[in-house]
Amino acid sequence: MVYREYAPIPALRPWLDCVWSCRVQAGAAPLTHQVLPDNCIDILCQDQQDASFAVGMMTAPIAVVSRGLVQTVAARFKPGAASRFFRLPLCELNDGRAELGQLWGRELALRLGDALWSEPLGDVQRLAILQDTLLLRLQQAPPTPAGLIEQAIAVIERAQGGLRVDALAHNLGVSRQHLALQFRHQVGLSPKLFARICRFRAVHGALRHLPAQADWAQLALQYGYFDQSHLIHDFHDFAHSAPEAWLAQRQR
Known part of the structure; x- marks a missing residue:
């Protein structure tokens, strides 16, 4: 499998994290690739049966199996940015996919x-x-100035998820309920779950540089977990694995 990421064109950089391509070679054995929650929504276009679809926010890992020759080109939205391109509450896409024909006509x-x-x-x-298609869709969307959700996402990402939603809502001058409603509509997840995935991804990224015998208690405290058991709980939720087993598998 050959996977490549590219920077988006300048006009789409405020909304896209990257565009990417993937090609599974003809005659290759079936490939299984685990995809972890990443707080992003992707559009994928594949040559098999002309499939074009959006993949919503994930709350659990998925195993993607590729068989035969498959060519994919795709775009990955920044957190909260896909709402400019899809005129529906993004929570409706969670842990699933929707054909572009349903979303765009x-x-x-x-x-x-x-x-x-x-x-x-x-x-x-x-x-x-x-x-070009995404740019056309963006130009047809009603203008929406940067607001509450963009600010909330920026704060959560700066803190790597290590904050309380009550405090975030208070600092933004809204109720927790209002923040949660807007998050589900414009992002897909609740702010609490979005923050949990941010924190998990920060730990997940740090593990690539840790020895096999990591100090899990210290790592948990470093990334704002109450204790080691909470870190283990997040790994079971978002990677379906204990952190020790996940790290050992990646270091084989």
């Missing part, structure tokens, strides 16, 4: 699929077509 989805796969193009050319 069948005509636009068919035009995109035809442009991507009717000619023998390279991945960079196909990513340009996908971004």
